[in-house]
Amino acid sequence: MVSEAQSAALRSLPGAVGLSHLSAYEWEAADGVCGGSPHLHLVCTEAYVVTGGQGAVQTLSPDGYRYMPLRSGSLAWFTPGTVHRMVQGGGLRITVLMQNSGLPEAGDAVFTFPPEVLADPERYAAAATLPRGTGPDTEAAARRRRDLAVEGYLTLREALIAGDGGPYRAFQQAAARLVRARVPAWRELWRAGALATAERTGAQLDALESGEPAYLAEATAYQSEPCRLGGFGMCGRRDEYALPGTTLPYDGKPTD
Template sequence: MVSLPHPLPGAVGLSHLSAYDWEAADGVCGGSPHLHLVCTEGYVVTAGRGAVQTLSPDGYRDLPLEAGSVAWFTPGTVHRMVQGGGLRITVLMQNSGLPEAGDAVFTFPTEVLEDPERYAAAAALPAGTGPEVAAAARRRRDLAVAGFLPLREALQAGDNEPYLRFQQAAARLVRARVPTWRELWRAGALAAAERTGAQLDALEAGDPRYLAEATAFGARPTRLGGYGMCGRRDEYALPGVTLPQSGD
């Protein structure tokens, strides 16, 4: 059984992002479009400006981002962070550990999505933060945009079938990982909720002895400027928060 003894509040994931300023094929600077299968993702904008482009079965949206604004997207929503100038975001992820364990699928073209080995090779990045990693991250971003643009065009024309097919392909890609995700969820988000239930039971019974275990924690980023899906990412080596993988 996986154990996450001291997760962040609610067992959320945490990172900081500076959106990529690389120009894509459509002239837009930003990150790699992708969706999450079971995790809601939230942006808290701390500096700069930009936007997040989203695709869902009910259409295309372009949400402006500026310091102080918040945006979030439920599972199945493709999101593409767009750089407008100095955009800096704190990312909060539901179900800490699951995104890093593969709960994210890029909008690669269909022929890549339908070949698990080809998908894995296209999604992987070399270790480190050097120029070769930057080049690989940019190629990955460009491939995701190549699949994203036709999906967006179809949705804007009122046709959601290509998007629904993408969701189905994404679900097929990750199906084998579900048992691992379930263990991470049980150890993290579910365990955190169950602890709250136990504490409420104790208070109702007039037994606050669990408060004797009260303590505090602190942490600083352990890696600066990693290459995530949406941009350069500062990460924390905390239980369930940021594992050494390339998801946002």
């Protein structure tokens, strides 16, 4: 008997990655730049495949501050701990590929809010959570969230450019403290998703080597359509897919 988790893993996208489409926000921030909410992921690498328009992604990492121009056909990706901020340059449209899909929706994304917000889990949750839906109240809340993340981000960037990595490292530590209690739940998502996918490949290789590839009799195909268009994501308006074992519908609450 195949469990529900195993069934979901069988129907996941290759490598159990997450998939969504983003149109970068066009709201101007305090520094005059239009774009999304700076944040990092704790255990997930994220990739941008640019499908239209132009813009950039700003990153903070031990490498320092980087400004990476984006145009149609560009590919950029960021490993865990890298703060990234999507910048709108005109019609920027991106397909996002996310490692360990399901984990970002379960809280593996922390905004660069100011230290006093990060230090208070309840205050952080209130600032990070959006009302459900895609109406004007949700848009206003998403813009406030973006502005608060930019406020903290600009302080981190200024220090890093000046050669002081202390605030950036302190932000990483604060982010890790915020998510620590969620790790057991993340581990279960990972086991049912990315790990199960990798282990299934190992079993298939064993079957091929033994000359008994019975698993090929289970071959099939799937298709999906977006379950919601124009949701308010971290970096822009987000088209989402409800795929078994992968990306969950995003309702604005980073702990869901």
